[in-house]
Amino acid sequence: MTDAPTLTTARLTLRAHRLSDFAPFAAFLASDAARYVGGPLDERRAWHGFASDVGSWSLLNFGCWAVEESASRAFVGQVGLTRPAYFPEREIGWIVFPAFQRRGFALEAAQAARDFAFGALAWTTAVSYIDRDNAASIALARKLGAAEDPKAARWDDVDVGHRHPAPGGSA
Amino acid sequence: MTEAPRIETERLVLRAQRREDFEPYAAFFASERSHLAGGPLDATWSWYAFAAGVGHWALLGFGGLTIEDRATGAPLGQIGFNKLPHSPEPELAWLVFAEAEGKGVAYEAARAARDFAFGTLGWTTAVSYMSPDNVRSKALVQRLGAIYDPFAESIHEERIVFRHPASLGRR
Numbered sequence: 001m002t003d004a005p006t007l008t009t010a011r012l013t014l015r016a017h018r019l020s021d022f023a024p025f026a027a028f029l030a031s032d033a034a035r036y037v038g039g040p041l042d043e044r045r046a047w048h049g050f051a052s053d054v055g056s057w058s059l060l061n062f063g064c065w066a067v068e069e070s071a072s073r074a075f076v077g078q079v080g081l082t083r084p085a086y087f088p089e090r091e092i093g094w095i096v097f098p099a100f101q102r103r104g105f106a107l108e109a110a111q112a113a114r115d116f117a118f119g120a121l122a123w124t125t126a127v128s129y130i131d132r133d134n135a136a137s138i139a140l141a142r143k144l145g146a147a148e149d150p151k152a153a154r155w156d157d158v159d160v161g162h163r164h165p166a167p168g169g170s171a
Numbered sequence: 172m173t174e175a176p177r178i179e180t181e182r183l184v185l186r187a188q189r190r191e192d193f194e195p196y197a198a199f200f201a202s203e204r205s206h207l208a209g210g211p212l213d214a215t216w217s218w219y220a221f222a223a224g225v226g227h228w229a230l231l232g233f234g235g236l237t238i239e240d241r242a243t244g245a246p247l248g249q250i251g252f253n254k255l256p257h258s259p260e261p262e263l264a265w266l267v268f269a270e271a272e273g274k275g276v277a278y279e280a281a282r283a284a285r286d287f288a289f290g291t292l293g294w295t296t297a298v299s300y301m302s303p304d305n306v307r308s309k310a311l312v313q314r315l316g317a318i319y320d321p322f323a324e325s326i327h328e329e330r331i332v333f334r335h336p337a338s339l340g341r342r
Contacts, residue, residue: 003229019230022256043257048219055225055234058175059190084222085193086214 002057004065005120009112012105014065014079017054021066024075024097025050033098036134053080062090062121067109069100076100079109081117081126088153092117092126092164094140106140114144118167125166127152129159138162173232175225176291180283183276185236185250188225192237192246196221199248199268207305208266224251233292238267238280247271250284252292259324263288263297263335278311285315289337296337298323300330315339 004016026046029039041049056063064080077096083089092114096106117123128146130137138148141162152161175187199205200212200220212220224235233252240247248267254260263285267277288294299317301308312333323332 017230022230026256044255045219047255047257048216048223051224051226051230052219052222053226054229055188055222055227058187058225058228059193059222084215084218085197086218 002061004054004057004063005116007065007112007116008070009108011070012076012108012112013068013070014109014112015068016057017050017064017066017078021075022047022050025078028095028097031098036131036137037095052084053078053082056080056082056084062117064093065109065113067096067105069105074100076105077109079106079113081113081121081123087129087155090117090123090126092128094128094137101136106137107143110140110144114164118164126164127161128164129155129161131158132160173228175228175234175236176287178236178283178287179241180279182241183247183280183283184239184241185280185283185287186239187228188221188235188237188249192249193218193221195246195268196249199266202269204269205266207302207308224249227253233288236284238265238271238276240271247276248280250280252284252288258326261288261294261297262326263299272307277308278314281311282315285335285339289335289339294337297335299333299335300326301333302329303331309333 007014026043028034029041029046031040034040053064062081064078066075067077067079069076079094082091082093094106094110117126128141146162146164149161149163152163178185197217200210200217205211227234236250237246238248238250248271251264253262253264265277265281288297299312316339317333317335320332320334325332
């Protein structure tokens with residue numbers, strides 16, 4: 001059985017989710033701030049999303065991490081490598097709660113997750129599915145070096161695939 | 172983190188869910204047959220339900236298990252030890268795919284799971300929720316020694332509650 005490995009960056013710790021993460025995670029998903037990730041979502045749906053992102057580690061050998069600010073131990077969001085059965089391919093995703101946005105945490109966490117995917121997991125490609133109206137997330141994908149890929153298969157009518165350049169090569 | 176156990180009975184193995192168990196699980200939940208088990212579920216929800224059952228082991232210390240045919244290795248269904256944030260108390264659930272029905276598989280699996288819940292997991296009570304129209308499940312749960320509990324809070328207005336006496340699992 002695989003558990004999320006702990007990764008550290010300059011300011012953040014990426015660690016396995018704990019049950020106590022659920023309440024703040026569900027509060028975010030219940031809010032309008034979650035509108036670009038399918039929200040607002042009720043508690044039942046939030047739980048199943050949360051727990052399936054944890055279960056992903058055992059099933060697929062990759063999944064999601066809780067993102068903590070190392071200095072304060074504050075739970076600031078989630079970053080993940082996911083491929084639920086309804087996704088056409090593997091995805092790198094990120095969420096930073098509103099109180100912790102605009103500090104570069106999403107970029108820092110997503111870089112660590114991407115490096116883990118292309119390094120330890122030896123992925124050769126990955127996309128990020130982003131709501132076409134989510135300007136902040138699209139800007140972040142660009143900072144990561146990803147570019148919109150009109151040929152990427154889509155999983156719904158809203159999200160568009162942004163493809164991450166493979167390590168040492170082109171997108 | 173808690174690992175899913177391996178429980179052997181005369182004809183069955185209850186074991187950790189694997190990715191390849193998803194397709195028969197999803198096929199069950201896409202079929203009309205699943206309406207008594209909360210289905211049909213769309214592609215997103217069937218993944219959520221399947222993968223969340225895996226994540227529950229890490230988050231809660233119990234979760235889902237695949238029922239496997241001990242002789243052939245074929246997946247026959249699923250067992251769930253559940254206590255979700257939005258549910259009132261610990262639940263024992265089971266489902267058996269069409270081809271395994273009528274052979275006592277659900278009874279054999281549910282009985283072993285009940286003994287595990289009251290033994291290894293140390294539960295002091297457990298309920299099973301079911302549709303009042305689910306004649307087979309109602310017969311099975313009563314054969315297990317569970318009793319209709321009209322006073323128990325249900326998870327859904329269309330589900331009635333049977334309670335498993337803890338004494339049955341301690342032998």
